[in-house]
Amino acid sequence: MYTRTLTVLAAALLATGCAPKNTSLYHWGNYEGVVHDMYLKPGEAPAQTQIDKITRDIQESQAQGKRVAPGLYAHLGMMYAAEGQSAQARESLLKEKQLYPESTVLIDTLLKNQQGSH
């Protein structure tokens, strides 16, 4: 009888100690593929395509009730800037900063550079 309890206990220990948790904090969608393609298959990753994919990822995150993953809004902002859409670029960068205050120094630098280029 003891043996059985111990076995169950052992199974529980193993399950909590080793099994990988399946609860991800964020919905990543296409982000990794977008970064991969912009360097390795640039022909398949023009700015507008990246904007479309990242925008969809952000919408899907929100639909799942998850916080948008670090970097997504900043990446979106970079692509808007590449398309010459500076108002949307600025708005996206500010969203990154609002959601993740850790990005403040970087975002302020990017915004300053963006202003400087006009």
Added chain:
Amino acid sequence: MLNHVKLVLLTVAALILAGCNQQQVKYDYAAFENSRPKSILVIPPVNNSIEVNASYIFLSTISRPLAEKGYYVFPVAVIEQFMRNNGLQDPAEMNSIPLDKINEHIGPDAILYVSIENWGQKYEVFDSRTIVDSNWRLIDAKTGQQIWDGTAKGQYSSNDNNQNGLIGMLVGAVINQIAGSVSDNTPMLSQQVNQGTVFNSHNGLLNGPYLKPDTDS
């Protein structure tokens, strides 16, 4: 009865040791604990392999595990482009930026420096192998002190899922080479290996602030 209990306990201990304790030596987290970073800047890796795209494949697979471990990860492509716009042409140059410049313009708590040692797909007569191998150093951005280090090393062989016969080996190598010619296996392997390094329960990263303590493993 007592013998039974002993046997089960021993089996449990053996199982736990075999399943989880890959390394017996406890990693020293004192410097990490002291630094307690909330955000991590990943510098595009120095590439010592012959695969020219290794740094960028790596970059595309590093944000997710670090963020899921609870850290704010600076947007890798934005950072790469920002550095490029400021005259740094390649990862080797990006790895030599002085800390004060990084702190002034980016402001991370910690910086991850990576060197890639071996990377790519190799085709041999009976086997095709995919290899990723990188060394990581995490630095406190304020003090420059190293607070953690790790390796992310792995390989996938086309023989891994095969029956042992010679025909099976040949078929496996062919199928994998065809698949390999249309899609590179390194991003997938890099994803898995990076995840394993960050989440390693003995010498991986400590949980960051966005990972709640009750989801700790």
